[in-house]
Amino acid sequence: MHKSGFVNIIGNPNVGKSTLMNALVGEKLSIITSKAQTTRHRIMGIVSSEDFQIVYSDTPGILKPSYKLQESMMKFVTGAVADADVILYVTDTVERGERSAEIIDRIRQSGVPAIVVINKIDLTTPEALEALVDKWQGELPEARIVPASAKENFNIEGLFKTILDLLPEGPAFYPKDTLTDKTLRFFASEIIREKILRFYDKEIPYCCEIEIESYKEEPAIDRIAATIYVARDSQKGILIGHKGEKLKRVGQAAREDMEEFLGKKVFLQLFVKVSDDWRNNERQLRRFGYELE
Numbered sequence: 001m002h003k004s005g006f007v008n009i010i011g012n013p014n015v016g017k018s019t020l021m022n023a024l025v026g027e028k029l030s031i032i033t034s035k036a037q038t039t040r041h042r043i044m045g046i047v048s049s050e051d052f053q054i055v056y057s058d059t060p061g062i063l064k065p066s067y068k069l070q071e072s073m074m075k076f077v078t079g080a081v082a083d084a085d086v087i088l089y090v091t092d093t094v095e096r097g098e099r100s101a102e103i104i105d106r107i108r109q110s111g112v113p114a115i116v117v118i119n120k121i122d123l124t125t126p127e128a129l130e131a132l133v134d135k136w137q138g139e140l141p142e143a144r145i146v147p148a149s150a151k152e153n154f155n156i157e158g159l160f161k162t163i164l165d166l167l168p169e170g171p172a173f174y175p176k177d178t179l180t181d182k183t184l185r186f187f188a189s190e191i192i193r194e195k196i197l198r199f200y201d202k203e204i205p206y207c208c209e210i211e212i213e214s215y216k217e218e219p220a221i222d223r224i225a226a227t228i229y230v231a232r233d234s235q236k237g238i239l240i241g242h243k244g245e246k247l248k249r250v251g252q253a254a255r256e257d258m259e260e261f262l263g264k265k266v267f268l269q270l271f272v273k274v275s276d277d278w279r280n281n282e283r284q285l286r287r288f289g290y291e292l293e
Helices: 017-025 070-083 097-110 124-139 154-164 184-199 233-240 242-262 282-287
Strands: 002-010 042-047 052-058 088-093 114-119 144-147 209-216 220-232 265-274
Touching: 002 017, 002 097, 002 184, 017 042, 017 052, 017 088, 017 154, 017 184, 042 184, 052 154, 070 097, 070 184, 088 097, 088 154, 097 220, 114 124, 114 233, 184 220, 184 242, 220 233, 220 242, 220 282, 233 242, 233 265, 242 265
Parallel strands: 002 052, 002 088, 088 114, 114 144, 220 265
Antiparallel strands: 042 052, 209 220
């Protein structure tokens, strides 16, 4: 008997969806930072064995869109409810669930097997956790409730066994050695964006988008040129910094992570350009790989 299916990870910002995805896949495929709204695309991570294949999808955090970029991000979320074989709804021990009432209702009506993962249980007490389990059992009576801590790698194996139990029978969707549906270009751009999220505050990280202009693979080194797009001229100056020092720091940290990810040397060039209000520009959003109506 061979099991396979799409396991889609959904939840509010900052509940640990990306950390959970990376823990389940065993590879760092999704950006992890302390900032909210770090995931913009739907990222697949594929885990295969002789008798199963699980295709995980990390999705952006649920939010009320303020511009066209966020509208596209929410399309990834609603699509993830519709095409899942198993839904992982991730909450944690401190969040309030009002923002996700519409998505929870969609999950309830979908008829898709669901698992509510109560993440970050290392930050609560047994009594409070018991109350949360009761709350979520009331919200989604048909769902399995699995307490876990993705950061501490606690009960990830138990969660995996629950997923496997709910997975339908079927053949593999991808070759068994496939890890993800994304390209090296995509991961290079995500590594750069992660460094911007780490090194800059306020609106700067949310106003940046990365485009890989060229990616040349050579036997001993990969040569990558990337452009960081910002929405306004003032943001360009902040991003580059005095005598280019801030941009140099981003480039150095990104290059080091790329070398670790690829297992080889990387030559990275970074450029900064202004694309006026690109988050509301449909042509630019399509160019950056976002889906629109």
